Amino acid sequence: MTKRGRITLRTATAAQAAKLHALIGANREEGHLLPRTLSELTVHAERFVVAFRGRSLVGCAELAPLSPHVAEVRSLAVAASARAAGVGTLLVEELRARARRDGYEKLCAFTHAPGYFMRMGFSIVPHLWLTEKVFTDCVKCPQFRQCGQYAMVVPLEPAAESPARDLTIPLRLG
Numbered sequence: 001m002t003k004r005g006r007i008t009l010r011t012a013t014a015a016q017a018a019k020l021h022a023l024i025g026a027n028r029e030e031g032h033l034l035p036r037t038l039s040e041l042t043v044h045a046e047r048f049v050v051a052f053r054g055r056s057l058v059g060c061a062e063l064a065p066l067s068p069h070v071a072e073v074r075s076l077a078v079a080a081s082a083r084a085a086g087v088g089t090l091l092v093e094e095l096r097a098r099a100r101r102d103g104y105e106k107l108c109a110f111t112h113a114p115g116y117f118m119r120m121g122f123s124i125v126p127h128l129w130l131t132e133k134v135f136t137d138c139v140k141c142p143q144f145r146q147c148g149q150y151a152m153v154v155p156l157e158p159a160a161e162s163p164a165r166d167l168t169i170p171l172r173l174g
């Protein structure tokens with residue numbers, strides 16, 4: 001049976017850091033996500049867009065600045081119970097809109113799931129096209145040069161002025 005549900009996207013708050021930590025932790029192995037500490041999630045909570053179904057936090061993604069020109073999609077995770085309903089796509093699209101509004105020229109992602117990002121217009125590029133990431137995070141990583149992650153980028157068009165907003169979107173949930 002198909003039921004209709006509503007997904008609300010919001011900017012996260014520090015009070016939601018523990019839920020973010022749990023959601024990222026639960027999807028870390030499957031998504032090859034970087035480990036995140038509760039304290040960094042508390043400090044950077046407002047970089048996250050969170051997806052709620054009712055009172056449940058079912059998805060998250062962070063817009064992390066790498067430079068004044070490039071932002072990164074980080075810690076993208078959707079709870080298993082809310083998959084395949086478009087939540088992940090909504091989160092990435094919202095980060096893309098926010099990055100554009102904030103004046104970034106490119107949005108990137110480092111991922112083991114290139115097909116998922118290609119569906120949303122990202123292209124695979126050499127890691128060295130994203131020196132902002134390589135010379136800050138990658139060089140410190142034990143998996144440097146052997147991580148198997150794809151570097152992916154989508155260019156951003158400058159946006160017309162529009163205020164930050166929360167969104168509620170009806171979705172088909174299986």
Ligand SMILES: CC(C)(COP(=O)(O)OP(=O)(O)OC[C@H]1O[C@@H](n2cnc3c(N)ncnc32)[C@H](O)[C@@H]1OP(=O)(O)O)[C@@H](O)C(=O)NCCC(=O)NCCS
Pocket residue numbers: 027028030031032076077078079082083084085086087088089090109110111112113114115116
């Ligand atoms: C990847 C993830 C965020 C997708 O979330 P979602 O809300 O289920 O995704 P959407 O509903 O927007 O999209 C679903 C579609 O993407 C496809 N898809 C899901 N994961 C995919 C992957 N790894 N590679 C390619 N396509 C994928 C699904 O098959 C589905 O295709 P369909 O619409 O043709 O049926 C979610 O599966 C997840 O949290 N995985 C664990 C963590 C992770 O992998 N994070 C991304 C690392 S960068």
